[in-house]
Ligand SMILES: [Ca+2]
């Protein structure tokens with residue numbers, strides 16, 4: 001069985017397209033992780049309500065020693081998040097080095113709106129007000145590095161990015177924390193070797209992919225008709241191109257997700273008009289980022305014996321140009337022959 005040369009070339013082209021398809025490089029956006037350390041950290045002691053107890057080596061919840069006052073300690077921390085201005089926050093957690101862990105009663109992390117407190121002067125009687133709870137833990141979490149992570153912490157970091165962020169650690173039920181406690185190291189202990197951390201994963205804001213440019217299409221009257229579409233793009237921030245077509249520029253049909261800057265539509269019918277549009281798409285951080293659609297282009301594909309290229313947009317212009325040239329030559333000829 002013999003195939004026409006044109007058909008063989010077409011089959012070869014389709015095969016090469018399928019082979020090249022998985023080789024397309026899809027760019028990925030990488031998130032960064034930054035560890036922030038306390039600008040200020042300090043416990044406040046209910047038993048010494050007017051004394052500042054900074055730099056004691058501890059950040060404490062609960063009481064200390066036998067017969068200690070119930071719920072004697074809470075502590076505050078403040079972080080400078082100005083460098084995160086404009087970033088996308090994807091996760092955040094506190095890490096603290098715990099060296100005393102007794103009991104099982106709950107502790108809480110709460111928002112603190114007022115950032116004007118400083119560790120050198122804060123006291124139990126002169127401490128900022130506290131806000132919403134963003135984490136609930138238990139004092140008996142064990143010694144060593146512990147992590148406190150919750151989506152509410154991430155949300156709070158997102159709210160405070162570009163500013164100072166203050167938090168309060170402590171019990172809510174203050175009546176029975178005599179032997180219920182968690183003690184962590186402060187930033188002054190051992191030269192800050194085990195100071196608290198706020199570990200934040202963030203990414204640069206994502207902009208939509210660049211727009212595809214110069215959409216160009218041509219219809220071919222082969223033994224089966226097809227349309228070749230081409231456009232230009234630098235593939236930056238683009239997972240794929242969405243290609244659509246329409247017969248009326250109103251109702252659009254999805255054709256496929258295309259990873260290269262060309263598309264070959266074999267689902268065309270002789271004598272029909274087709275409009276095409278293409279946009280670049282990028283799925284990042286659980287959401288879609290799409291460029292705008294390209295300008296509308298269209299092709300008319302119709303049957304003619306022997307096939308050949310039908311460059312639809314250009315044909316009327318070429319005919320008009322040839323017509324004008326012929327008229328021009330005729331005029332020049334007739335003027336010269338009248339002399
Ligand atoms: Ca301190």
Ligand SMILES: [Ca+2]
Nearest residue numbers: 115164165166
């Ligand atoms: Ca703040």
